[in-house]
Amino acid sequence: MKKLGKAVLFCLILAVLLAFLNRILMPDTTFQADTEKIGDEVDYMVVGTSNVFYCVNPTVIWNEAGYTGYDLSLEQAPLIITYYQLKAELKKVKPETVFLDCAAFEYNYGIASMNQLALDKMPLSMDKLRLIKALGEDDKDHHIAEENKYSKINYLLPLHKFHDRWKEIFGGTLKSRYHEKYENTFAGYVATKDHFVYQNPHKWLPTMEEFGASFETNITDLNREYFEKIQALCAEHDVELILIKTPSKGWLLETHKNMKQFAEEEGLEFLDMNEETVIEALAIDEQVDFCDSSSHFNIYGTEKISRYLAEWMQTHQDYADKRVQGTGTNAYWNFLYADYLAFKNAED
């Protein structure tokens, strides 16, 4: 019995050491909104991919309309991940509206390294195990499951993936490449002043032929399944679900039509900012507003999109303007907006 006690103590010490290593070696990707400070007065939530965390600035929406909300999106997050993320979030917060990023429909099972970012943030729960299982279930070619063989263990034990990062202690880069990328974030919005100029930009909403690439524009069965789960989840929590697509040079006319038809069939609002009237209203400057070639915008482009979205909310939603209420939440949002302005006006 004494020996068994010793063995248990040894395992406990080892577990503590491994947990410590896990903590210091796991990349720092904590760029999401601080929901504790935001409180429970939340008008909207934007879920999906980097297309929205680079394009929707909640502080600008606050400044424009006094509405509160945040981005809950992750890089290249497929709908499976969005569903489980939203499920966990809705247990804590009850927004009026969830804006679902249509770019998420472009992914099925996602990419292991990107999925890892989402999984690392989730505490161990039955839903996390379900998500890991779901990510392992495969498309018919089984390519992703094979790639995910390691990832399943990586998802459960991040140290399994990141153990080699001990070298970065010597290089002083242990905080990860993600840290720098997500250094300036405001309620889940990733702000950047990077500047990218398209040399030969496509027009907005090009056809597949004009775009010169071939890929699936229909909604896959898997995405339909998880969309329905998201829809049911929102209905269960009495939250309105709206489909949104931020401006993107890679958003095809065929995809737009499919999504529009899908939204009509489901009886959902669909705000596609790639439509001609919206693009005209946004007045995006292709020489100034992009931060890269992946449908992501810098602070200047994002401000235009966010102002438009704030205006759209004013005309389509019944959120209360909280700027006049003078609550504690109000102070936090004012602070957040001031913080954003400080970043914007700071000299590089």
Place this chain on the structure above:
Amino acid sequence: MTLVSVSFLIFLAAAVLVYYLTPQKGQWIVLLLASLVFYWLCSKGFLIFLLLFAGIIYVFARSFETGKKKLLVLLEVAILIVLLIVLKYAGWFGDGFVRFLSTISFQKPLSFVAPLGISYVLLTGIGYSVDVFRGTVTAEKNFLKVLSFLSFFPAITQGPINRFSDLSGQLMEGHRFSYEALVFGIQRMLWGFVKKLVIAGRLNVVMLELTGSWQGSKYSGAYVVLTVAICSLNIFMDFSGCMDIVIGAAEIFGIRLPENFDHPYLARSMPEFWRKWHITLGEWLRDYVMFSFTMSAPAKKMNKSLKGKVGRKTAAALVSIIGVLFVWLVFGLWHGISGTFLLAAAYYALLIIGGIVIEEPVKRFRSKYPQFTESKGFQIFRTVRTYFLGIPGAYLMLMPQVKSGLQFLATIFTRPAAQFVVKITEGEGAGTFLLGLDIYDFTVLILSLILWLVVTTLHRKKDVRIRLSNIHIVPRWAILLAVVIAVVLFGFYGDLNAGSFIYQGY
């Protein structure tokens, strides 16, 4: 599921728990079920071939009870070898055949590989059958017990090659839980992880860097010599690391498996090297191939007829040489039907035969200069000579093709050497690289090799685990925790690829 995966550790822990919660009488059934589940998890429907092999071995062994039927032994061996060839080289028989095998084993045709450990099952099974035929063991009446012996899961992937007389009793008798066995088993496995994940993983990178992944290397000159040495060290760390994991895992169940390595690099002659390297294969070849040949009627007849012509000693030497050639042919073919394995086998055979040829002159020399030949310096010379004679064999075994492997060897004379240190200043892969490893991995490799040398030296005199158990708990735990953390941090697993176990492919 490989022996160095988290899933294997979880599987092993579950099997150990169920094993010791089961009354001793039924423990062998737990092990059998664990072995079958392990096989299923690794190879899915290939389990059917394991059962087929076991069935054939069981039926033939039972048939030997009714009398010595030499033809039946030969028939059994022939059937098993044909089945092995069919499974290992299914591609030779066309896509349709591969599809058929894939279908019955629930595998995708593209990923079709030979059933896990089938070569080891073959050797173990033939050994058991011949032992029954020779009357050294009694044929087991219970098929499940034969299956349990053949499929014992820690050993099925890469051996060691077990004898029925050694293993079966241990499997059947059951064991009471022993804390010492658990701790010693885990420690042995841990040392195996160090060898495979920390050392062999890095040596594999160095080897692929030096050989240019066998696609065309930029290294030549002295680096070729280094490559040959690295290949040998890599195969040793990989295989002996695996054996540590296997033997350690068996030890947790209270089962002692035979050792497969005994400091081979300290051998003073090639025959001694082969008594220290892959010991169970060497013993198997000696007992079931060499012995069967030398005791066969044709060999005896040959010996008799040669005696009159060349004398007793030379006749015996000539018969031995033919036996050695036969043994090494089996050795080469067992590894695979490939020119590289046959070349390696021929190389080793040549060294052994050379030893037989010069045996008498060497004996005379020793008796003439006993002081010199027994001196420490001469013994060291013998060890170094054996090492340098032995290492090219490992290189020959690892090269993918005879032509490219030999072409690379030839560059020792034809091309200037590449740089030991390479600096890449731009891009994501920027850094300083030494033989393909960055400075950190290179340092870990050197330090871990030093650690291996220290532990191996200490272990020769007294089991390191006993030494550990005799020291105070604080330094003992500190050492063990440090080794575990070292494996976790420095191991080549997860996104880093340590490469498959080399001997799993044979």
